[in-house]
Amino acid sequence: MSVLLEVKNLSKNFDGFQAVNDLSFTVNEGDVYGFLGQNGAGKSTTIRMLLTLIKPTSGKIIFFGKNLAENRGEVLRMTGAVVERPDLYKYLSAYDNLYIFAKMSGVKTTRKLIMDQLELVGLAERARSKVKTFSQGMKQRLGIAVALIHDPKLIILDEPTNGLDPQGIADMRNLILHLSRELGKTVIVSSHLLSEIEQIANRMIIINKGKKIVEGVVSELLDPAKTVVELETLDNAAAFDLLKTSSWSGGLELSGKYIRLHMDKADIPALARQLSASGVGILSLQPRHSLEDYFLSLTNAENHVEPVTN
Amino acid sequence: MWSLLQIELYKIAKRPRTYIAFVAIAAIAFIFQFAFKADGASYLNLMLQTVSESFDLDLKKSMNGYFMCYIILNTLLIQVPILVALVAGDAISGEANMGTLRLILTKPVSRTQIILVKFLASIIFTVLLLVWMAVTSLFFSLLIFGADDMLIFRNKGQESMILQITQDDIMWRYMAAFAYAAVALTVIAALAMLLSVYAENSIGPIIATVCIVIVCTVISNMNVPIIDKHVKPWLFTSYLVGWKGFFYIATTEDGLPIKGSIENWAAIRNSLYILLGHIAVLLGITIFVFRKKDILT
Numbered sequence: 001m002s003v004l005l006e007v008k009n010l011s012k013n014f015d016g017f018q019a020v021n022d023l024s025f026t027v028n029e030g031d032v033y034g035f036l037g038q039n040g041a042g043k044s045t046t047i048r049m050l051l052t053l054i055k056p057t058s059g060k061i062i063f064f065g066k067n068l069a070e071n072r073g074e075v076l077r078m079t080g081a082v083v084e085r086p087d088l089y090k091y092l093s094a095y096d097n098l099y100i101f102a103k104m105s106g107v108k109t110t111r112k113l114i115m116d117q118l119e120l121v122g123l124a125e126r127a128r129s130k131v132k133t134f135s136q137g138m139k140q141r142l143g144i145a146v147a148l149i150h151d152p153k154l155i156i157l158d159e160p161t162n163g164l165d166p167q168g169i170a171d172m173r174n175l176i177l178h179l180s181r182e183l184g185k186t187v188i189v190s191s192h193l194l195s196e197i198e199q200i201a202n203r204m205i206i207i208n209k210g211k212k213i214v215e216g217v218v219s220e221l222l223d224p225a226k227t228v229v230e231l232e233t234l235d236n237a238a239a240f241d242l243l244k245t246s247s248w249s250g251g252l253e254l255s256g257k258y259i260r261l262h263m264d265k266a267d268i269p270a271l272a273r274q275l276s277a278s279g280v281g282i283l284s285l286q287p288r289h290s291l292e293d294y295f296l297s298l299t300n301a302e303n304h305v306e307p308v309t310n
Numbered sequence: 311m312w313s314l315l316q317i318e319l320y321k322i323a324k325r326p327r328t329y330i331a332f333v334a335i336a337a338i339a340f341i342f343q344f345a346f347k348a349d350g351a352s353y354l355n356l357m358l359q360t361v362s363e364s365f366d367l368d369l370k371k372s373m374n375g376y377f378m379c380y381i382i383l384n385t386l387l388i389q390v391p392i393l394v395a396l397v398a399g400d401a402i403s404g405e406a407n408m409g410t411l412r413l414i415l416t417k418p419v420s421r422t423q424i425i426l427v428k429f430l431a432s433i434i435f436t437v438l439l440l441v442w443m444a445v446t447s448l449f450f451s452l453l454i455f456g457a458d459d460m461l462i463f464r465n466k467g468q469e470s471m472i473l474q475i476t477q478d479d480i481m482w483r484y485m486a487a488f489a490y491a492a493v494a495l496t497v498i499a500a501l502a503m504l505l506s507v508y509a510e511n512s513i514g515p516i517i518a519t520v521c522i523v524i525v526c527t528v529i530s531n532m533n534v535p536i537i538d539k540h541v542k543p544w545l546f547t548s549y550l551v552g553w554k555g556f557f558y559i560a561t562t563e564d565g566l567p568i569k570g571s572i573e574n575w576a577a578i579r580n581s582l583y584i585l586l587g588h589i590a591v592l593l594g595i596t597i598f599v600f601r602k603k604d605i606l607t
Contacts, residue, residue, distance in 0.1 A: 014604075048412075048604075048605065048606075051412075051415070051416045052415065052416075053412050053415055053416070053604070053605040054604040054605065054606070055602070055604060072418070072420075073418040073419075073420065074418070076416060076417060076418040077418045079416070080416075081416045083412050083413070083416065084409075084412075085409055087408055087409025087410055087412075087413065088410065088413070089321065089324075089408065089410060090408070091324055091325060091326075092321075092324060096320075096324075100317050100320070100321070101413065101417065103313050103314075103316075103317055104314065104317065104414065104417040104418075104419055105417050105418065106418060143413075146413065
């Protein structure tokens with residue numbers, strides 16, 4: 001499966017506030033890629049950088065093998081997005097909104113094309129209604145129609161279920177799955193709800209305070225046999241370098257005073273043995289219940305470190 | 311670019327606030343026309359107080375459509391900047407406020423193109439306002455008051471004078487004056503658009519534009535030698551009423567008006583250069599700032 005998006009060491013600093021910190025991840029063609037993090041984790045800032053709304057302080061974004069900074073127009077022609085709220089021209093009809101954004105996307109617009117898109121998101125009957133008369137769910141669906149009107153390869157949806165009622169959330173979920181399975185689109189979906197990502201994404205990344213916590217296949221990351229281990233040593237840099245060359249390098253991250261590893265629970269004794277044998281002075285080694293518990297702990301209390309409970 | 315411009319004009323046309331300006335202009339013109347139809351003679355008598363002993367004027371003939379339009383423009387062209395700011399000040403900040411700016415910028419259109427298209431749309435709006443002003447203040451006045459030679463009352467230094475322009479020498483002057491006004495008002499549009507880039511709602515840039523115009527107008531009207539020499543020549547407000555120059559007809563040594571002439575064409579040309587310079591600088595800064603701006607709304 002080919003890589004569609006590659007983000008390398010992306011950072012954004014707003015007047016001293018580090019919103020995104022050295023973030024790297026890849027999205028493959030055909031993925032429904034979950035972008036998970038609590039509110040303020042840096043999801044929207046990252047998505048805005050992917051869409052050129054915000055300029056990165058440093059790092060590279062490579063779409064379709066091309067550097068975004070140098071190929072903005074070409075990349076955006078292949079990308080559709082809804083960023084946070086689906087704000088549209090409220091004084092115009094659904095049809096007019098779609099027509100305007102189709103034109104801006106360089107699409108040769110026909111009545112059939114626009115009505116087909118409205119049909120896809122279930123708004124064909126309200127084509128001539130002004131957007132100000134729409135519910136939040138209808139606006140969200142129209143926003144997705146706008147994102148899809150130019151038949152992009154990649155669709156980026158930032159918190160698409162925000163403000164929706166349970167039926168709206170279910171409809172949105174089905175629409176995303178339809179886009180992926182039936183239309184073969186690659187979708188990046190951000191959310192602060194793990195359950196939501198779990199239901200639609202095949203791969204995901206979790207970020208916190210602008211930094212990557214873990215990235216991988218959803219079913220593997222949420223496997224109950226897997227756990228996140230937080231390790232503190234006398235020399236974290238040396239321990240990190242050692243682990244980078246080991247079999248645990250997959251979910252490895254150096255974050256503050258901890259080294260985090262995403263690994264099988266059964267491998268924890270082997271890890272401890274290897275570190276001791278290598279002369280690494282272990283101060284603490286804390287396995288968590290699961291990735292889900294770990295994410296919830298991030299959501300419930302910033303910087304809270306749970307003690308070993310199993 | 312043409313397609314983007316069509317979209318921009320369509321959006322402007324669909325917004326109710328766009329029409330406030332047209333209604334306001336029509337209302338002001340009709341109020342003036344009604345008042346002058348009812349009692350224009352008193353106004354003319356008042357204006358002619360200082361010169362009535364030197365000239366023998368036919369008041370009825372003087373109160374014609376051309377004269378009426380000149381009176382209306384004197385008032386309107388001071389207020390119109392506010393109306394231009396209503397649309398240009400909303401260009402970017404309005405999109406930011408609605409949240410549509412981030413959607414626009416995720417489309418394969420460059421930020422420079424967006425500014426240029428919005429600026430062009432503001433110019434078209436300004437020109438349409440002036441065309442509407444011509445219809446309401448010139449053509450309707452001609453219908454109501456008829457056509458005749460036009461009298462211009464002019465204060466030149468300590469001197470008051472009356473200039474008479476024959477009716478076959480007037481229309482081109484009005485066309486030139488409206489074209490000049492379009493350039494002058496485009497400076498206001500460029501200023502409002504620059505302020506619009508910094509704001510996330512329309513009210514701020516509209517009020518800020520009006521305040522800047524008021525402050526600069528006050529400075530332009532101050533009679534302080536150092537300001538006269540070093541500040542006024544560079545202030546756009548010093549040239550907003552430059553359209554009047556097209557009505558200052560040149561005269562012979564005997565004081566007779568020369569048909570088809572302008573007293574000081576060089577001054578008008580210099581005014582236009584300075585106004586165009588303002589437009590270029592303001593637009594350049596707007597593009598520079600907008601290209602660098604992080605969209606956080």
